[in-house]
Structure formats: C-alpha cells, structure tokens
Amino acid sequence: MKVNVNEIKPGYVIAYKDRLWTLVKGEHVKPGKGPAYLQAELKCLTDGTKLNQRFNTSETVEQVHLDKENYQFLYEEDDRLVFMNQENFEQVALPRSLIGEAARFLQEGMVVKVQTFEGRPLSVELPETVVLEVTQTEPTLKGQTAAASYKPALLSNGTRIMVPPHIETGVRVVVNTREGTYVERAKD
Incomplete structure (x- = not known):
C-alpha cells in the first residue's frame, strides 16, 4: 500500500x-x-x-504489513532454533542469528511472536520479561544495602547480570529480555 x-x-x-x-x-x-x-x-x-x-x-x-504468529520454542539444534506454530503445529528451524543476543533467554515451551512476510520469517520477538533463578552471587556485606549499589549474579541460563544487594543465591528474579537487566524479585 x-x-x-x-x-x-x-x-x-x-x-x-x-x-x-x-x-x-x-x-x-x-x-x-x-x-x-x-x-x-x-x-x-x-x-x-x-x-x-x-x-x-x-x-x-x-x-x-507483516504477519505475526505465535510459535512455541521446542529445542536448539546446532546453530538453529526449532519452533512450532501454535495454530497448525508446523515446525520451523530458524537461525540463532535471527534472534541475536536475546536467544540466551529462550526457555523450552516459551511462546514467542514470529514476524513473517510472504511466509518467510523475518524476526522473533520474545516476551518482555522472563523469570530465572540466581545460581551464584556474592554474599551481602553488612551496611552495603544503605547505598544504591548492585552486585554481579549468575543466572540459571548462564547469563551474568547486576542485581541489588538483597538478592541471594536461589532467589528467582524477573529479567528484561531486550536489555538483559534485572527488573524485580519474582513474585512466586
């Protein structure tokens, strides 16, 4: 048009x-x-x-105008990510480069939006946030919480982010998938 x-x-x-x-x-x-x-x-x-x-x-x-369809992430094979269309159950393998850095936040079963033009996938849009567990972080030092400081943390998917001092190992946190940053402690 x-x-x-x-x-x-x-x-x-x-x-x-x-x-x-x-x-x-x-x-x-x-x-x-x-x-x-x-x-x-x-x-x-x-x-x-x-x-x-x-x-x-x-x-x-x-x-x-691009078509947006819901796909479910199934698994990773070599450098390709396999998704299943939620409507017709058709599977498609897309290159990891199509998603870029955000691919590290993909979780099995996650529903994403795939933009297509004339049946050809152009981009994959992840949910805005994901919940991940902190597997390793430094212990909080007494008096450290008074300042607005952050400390490094390793998440269950292998990603390193900065978290507030009150977050300990084993706590589940909400992470922004576009920026790879801490949002809040998970409410579960």
Whole structure:
C-alpha cells in the first residue's frame, strides 16, 4: 500500500530498494531554503544493516504489513532454533542469528511472536520479561544495602547480570529480555 512519507512513523515497515526496512527514527525537517524532507533512520529486517535516508515530503513509499504468529520454542539444534506454530503445529528451524543476543533467554515451551512476510520469517520477538533463578552471587556485606549499589549474579541460563544487594543465591528474579537487566524479585 503506497503511503506518503509524512504518514510513516517509527515501527512501520516499508519496501525500499528491493528490501524490507523498519523505520527506527524519523525527523521532519523544514530548512529555510528548499523543500521539506523526512530524515529517516531505517533498519533492514533481513540483515540488520542501517541506512540513513532523506525522503522528500512529496514522495510515497510502499508500506508493508507483516504477519505475526505465535510459535512455541521446542529445542536448539546446532546453530538453529526449532519452533512450532501454535495454530497448525508446523515446525520451523530458524537461525540463532535471527534472534541475536536475546536467544540466551529462550526457555523450552516459551511462546514467542514470529514476524513473517510472504511466509518467510523475518524476526522473533520474545516476551518482555522472563523469570530465572540466581545460581551464584556474592554474599551481602553488612551496611552495603544503605547505598544504591548492585552486585554481579549468575543466572540459571548462564547469563551474568547486576542485581541489588538483597538478592541471594536461589532467589528467582524477573529479567528484561531486550536489555538483559534485572527488573524485580519474582513474585512466586
């Protein structure tokens, strides 16, 4: 669907130069001389490259709508992650690179959203947070809790994060999957 560049917002997916791009940032500029334009920061959905592009405000671009489907993570095989479609139970093996660093937070049975375009998977979106157990951390020193300090902790999936001093070994914590940071103590 063709849309004017004034209508696209961050998160929109467009077809440009025979590739699919998502708009990361867009700034409308009206210089003192010359026509107004949109200074856009685009990210390629297939290989992750970035592109800074200037679009004239009179231009149109092809907006693309991606399909989002729920898939369940089954297991890892070599450098591929195997998922099962929740509707038709079809299995698909995706490269680990499609998820990137967030793959370390995948847990067996976890439901993720897979974005596809014309049946081809483009990206995998994990839940915003996961609950993991702290398997190793330093003991709290007396008086250390008065300052807003953090200490390193090793989680059950092998990831190292910084946690508040009151968190001990064996405690379950909520972790942000996008940033890999401590959110709060798990309420269970």
